[in-house]
Amino acid sequence: MGHWSLDDIPWDRFDRSKVDPEIVRIVKAASLVEYNGAAYAHHLCRIFHDDPEFQQNARRWGEEEIQHGRALGRWAELADPSFDFGAAFARFRSGYQVDFDCNTSRRGSRSGEMIARCMVEVGTSSYYTALRDAVEEPVLKEICRNIAADEVRHYKLFYKNLTLCLARERIGFWRRLRVAAGRIAESGDDELAYAYYAANETMRPYERRRYSRAYSGRAYTLCRDDHVTRGVVLIFKVVGLDPHGLLARTASRFAWWFIRYRGIRLILR
Numbered sequence: 007m008g009h010w011s012l013d014d015i016p017w018d019r020f021d022r023s024k025v026d027p028e029i030v031r032i033v034k035a036a037s038l039v040e041y042n043g044a045a046y047a048h049h050l051c052r053i054f055h056d057d058p059e060f061q062q063n064a065r066r067w068g069e070e071e072i073q074h075g076r077a078l079g080r081w082a083e084l085a086d087p088s089f090d091f092g093a094a095f096a097r098f099r100s101g102y103q104v105d106f107d108c109n110t111s112r113r114g115s116r117s118g119e120m121i122a123r124c125m126v127e128v129g130t131s132s133y134y135t136a137l138r139d140a141v142e143e144p145v146l147k148e149i150c151r152n153i154a155a156d157e158v159r160h161y162k163l164f165y166k167n168l169t170l171c172l173a174r175e176r177i178g179f180w181r182r183l184r185v186a187a188g189r190i191a192e193s194g195d196d197e198l199a200y201a202y203y204a205a206n207e208t209m210r211p212y213e214r215r216r217y218s219r220a221y222s223g224r225a226y227t228l229c230r231d232d233h234v235t236r237g238v239v240l241i242f243k244v245v246g247l248d249p250h251g252l253l254a255r256t257a258s259r260f261a262w263w264f265i266r267y268r269g270i271r272l273i274l275r
């Protein structure tokens with residue numbers, strides 16, 4: 007059982023006058039990525055094939071991600087009645103394919119896989135918190151509040167499993183850092199860009215750069231410095247650095263500057 011369901015969302019409070027069309031576009035894209043959660047849960051169950059307890063947690067996690075997709079997709083269909091969530095998801099799945107059937111993590115170890123999962127949850131928890139704070143439409147605000155709380159719980163789930171994996175695998179600091187940095191760099195890859203394309207564009211051919219910029223530019227401008235600071239604390243914990251030390255504070259200032267700069271540049275282009 008999840009912590010909330012679609013029935014808990016006050017759909018009757020939907021206020022069309024507070025809908026921002028730019029936000030609708032990124033919500034549509036996010037709905038497709040979230041709804042793909044079952045594929046990732048399947049992959050995690052294969053990597054942890056001898057750990058039934060974690061497999062159970064991973065399946066529950068996957069169901070919660072699917073629910074995020076359903077909630078965002080339903081809201082997007084309310085906000086834009088021409089949006090067909092099912093058709094957009096089919097387009098996304100046919101154009102974006104990853105091998106989820108392999109038994110080993112492409113991060114090189116189980117710890118690496120948990121670091122990458124933690125990084126994704128840092129990104130999503132920060133993103134939905136920023137979206138919750140930025141939007142005025144009350145139904146979307148409530149959806150984002152629920153999703154952000156789930157994403158923090160997901161981070162804790164993977165972080166707890168990371169500590170168990172590290173006790174057995176003894177992955178050093180530099181490898182942890184490399185996996186974490188690699189996963190951040192992957193945010194510019196096809197997944198979000200293709201979701202943005204599949205959700206919003208039916209006429210033009212796909213161009214990763216174009217749609218990655220369209221998504222990131224809008225997403226970056228939602229962030230505030232407190233969202234960034236919180237994200238840096240969580241990332242520092244994952245790689246094994248003091249999350250409240252001078253280095254963390256410096257990294258947080260730099261990350262905030264970078265996100266603002268990138269967001270403004272991407273929007274102005």
Ligand SMILES: [Fe+2]
Nearest residue numbers: 040071074130
């Ligand atoms: Fe999610």
Ligand SMILES: [Fe+2]
Nearest residue numbers: 127130157160
């Ligand atoms: Fe999550």
